[in-house]
Ligand code: MBD
């Protein structure tokens with residue numbers, strides 16, 4: 001695959017962005033490289049006791065052993081699994097695989113104490129440091145960006161109703177289902193922006209409606225989907241990270257009513273409270289109101 005270097009002022013390392021055609025291997029390599037550029041995943045668990053590591057590893061392995069016994073898994077099947085797992089790594093698709101089929105349960109456990117918004121999974125395509133757009137403004141987009149224009153008004157408040165000065169980081173796919181920095185030929189920050197509110201917590205974001213998203217079908221995750229007879233779709237969605245000092249970071253996605261995949265998202269990340277209610281405007285655009293409620297840090301005493 002042909003690649004070009006891209007200047008990323010916010011990252012320590014220079015990360016390559018694909019040029020040419022959109023392939024699973026290209027977007028997978030980007031996602032894997034980006035994840036590895038962040039050195040903190042191991043740091044964050046450096047004090048985990050051996051007993052916990054052992055317990056978790058043994059229980060996961062036992063679940064695999066049980067499946068093998070219950071279904072009398074053969075050597076041919078075992079070898080196919082081995083080949084496939086190797087290929088997932090070679091395609092760079094571990095971030096995709098984990099975020100599609102595992103992350104939703106981690107998110108469920110991590111946020112079940114919250115009284116405000118619980119949110120949903122982050123997925124593999126977040127990039128920190130998107131351009132600052134103010135409290136009211138348009139997300140970076142191309143001239144003539146395709147898709148129904150959407151104006152979204154909202155407010156960030158605390159669980160007790162206090163308005164919070166904070167940030168809404170928004171990122172989403174374009175009308176063809178592609179994310180900037182993970183697909184070729186898109187401006188670096190296309191459809192990625194940071195909206196910073198004043199003391200009233202209010203924001204007004206202008207963007208476009210994204211398309212439903214099909215996870216790459218030409219890589220190893222696609223091979224599993226085809227072999228199992230599943231579909232590869234996620235409903236159209238907007239990704240957000242909402243933050244305010246002293247409050248828990250909210251990672252969420254917002255969905256659109258009537259999407260054919262709201263009920264069978266491959267990533268199991270749709271929740272009814274995350275479905276927007278956009279209103280058609282006479283000029284062909286849509287308006288929507290959606291607010292965020294954040295939990296104070298440290299209130300998690302169950
Ligand atoms: C996405 O856009 C996404 O949000 C998830 C969770 C997985 C793959 C692609």
Ligand code: FE
Nearest residue numbers: 123125237239
């Ligand atoms: Fe997504």
